[in-house]
Amino acid sequence: MKIRRVTAMSRRLMRLGLFLAALSIVALEACTASYLPVNVSASGSLGFPPYDDPLAALGRPSTFVRDPGFPPWVPPGTIAVSMVYAAWGTGLSGEKLIVTLREGASLTAEFNPPLMDDPANWYGKDFLVFGNSFFVASGFVQADSDMERISISGSAMVSAEPMTVSVSQDGVTWYSYSSGPFADGFAPTQAFAWDRVQKRWGPELDFTRPVPAGLTAADFAGLKVADAIDLHRDSAGGTAFDLADLPLPVDPLTGRKWARFVRVTADRRDDDGFAVEGEIDAFARVSHARPEVAAGAAKLLPDGARVDLKPAIVSAGTFEAGPFCYILSPDRSAGLRVLGRVAPQGRLVSLTGVMDTVDGERVLRATSLRDLGETALPSPVALRACQAGGGPFHHDPSTGAGQEGVEGGAGLNTVGLPARLHGRVTVVAAQTETFTLDDGSGRPLECRAPRNPDGSGSMHPGFSLPGAGSFVEASGIISVRRDAGGALKPVLLLRNPGDLKLLALP
Ligand SMILES: [Ca+2]
Ligand SMILES: [Ca+2]
DSSP states (O other): OOHHHHHHHHHHHHSOOOOOOOOOOOOOOSOOGGGSOSEEEEESOBOSTTSOOGGGGTSSOOOEEEEOOBTTTBOOEEEEOBTTBOOOSBOTTSOBOOEEEOTTOEEEEEEEEEEEOOTTBGGGOOEEEEOOOOBOBSSOOOTTOOTTTOBBOTTOOBOOOOBEEEEESSSSSEEEOTTSOOBSSSSOOOOEEEETTTTEEEEEOBTTSOOOTTOOGGGGTTOBHHHHHHHHTTBOOOEEEOGGGSOOOBOTTTOOBEEEEEEEEOOOBOTTSOBOOEEEOEEEEOOBOOOOBOHHHHHTSOTTOEEEBOOEEEEEOTTTSSSSEEEEOTTSSOEEEEESOOOOTTEEEEEEEEEEEETTEEEEEEEEEEEEEEOOOOOOEEOOGGGSSOSOBSOOTTTOOSBOOOTTOOSSOOTTOEEEEEEEEEEEETTTTEEEEEOSSSOOEEEEOOBOTTTTOSBOTTOOOOOTTOEEEEEEEEEEEEOTTSOEEEEEEOOSGGGEEEEEOO
């Protein structure tokens, strides 16, 4: 760890440390152990405490730093590890997060089963090494910093401390990535997605998925951190390595190159001839790439499952129906609520995220969004009120998979779909900004007024609730709400004043 790094630390001590507000964290799949090394050992000279323990590199990459602050002037704080705030010091329980390799020192991780050159792995990469590199940012990062307001420097300078990575099958014969990539460089660790709606950290990102192939530090120049996280496409960063790049012997059974050991060595010198000393946070096996799935297939997955969605159309745009948006599969087969990101109606978007269930409705907690341009939003399907919600869709209450049906619902599950209904307004409730539509199908449907697109959550200023007895056409998104007794009820969420057409007065 060089002097400039220490200076960066002391600057941090002067920053106001503020406690994190409620965090929305979705745990990675429980079974992460097989992606981590079974053992890490060191040789040579390590850093001063707390950078002196090779076992700090044994677990998953760091997520939070317990920032000691500068009492009594600056209170201690908890700051998430990001591409502009690298791991240092200790974690929430005082645990050591990273280890420093001094000149000539090396750190060796053992994987069991061994790493394989598996073409099914993400971007063909096979393992990742996490250091504590970071992008120089436009401002000091505090616990409550808005990642839409912090920018990466225009030069996209990474505080890299490059160290050579080698692999071995037997711990005796080693093969080196002598011309790179190097450990403790690009890509910096990014522990969490950014929730742009709540303006706080969102789901954890995937530390077994490298950043997309071909992405370089220059691609991050001048970006807002929130936009830079989108480039990661659900990846928690790290430097990615491909076993195919080395002349390793192949496994006779599979015909694939493989390695049991990964070694990082502080054996390089910087431009001024000084020995480079760097940090290691973690090692990880790369997981298999996931095919993109449509919204309906995503709903079949349990809560906590990571998803790459096929391009879908935004059917309820920015704050129109609430602090979220809805997307629709282009074939209109399924719709899904998206949390953490919003986009205007009619945009074609490519999302990654984590499936979850909120108040009985399946949602995608977005980890990245790519806008693919304007597209035509299909007109809402005409439904009868008794079809709003519908029966269960492959629902498994123990895992959250599928979609729960509404109380007394039967047939096709329509939760998340845009719909259009005709009927008479029976009850108007100004307090809840809802009205009830009865189309004679036997199941009157609650309809909620559109929201103010400014995100304040209030009713759209251009909308008036219809009078009781009037005959209307109402369009919107079929959602659900849990009533006081625990029953799941359908509700139509209107998106704008045009979603209500008065057909006949009382
Ligand atoms: Ca490979
Ligand atoms: Ca470092």
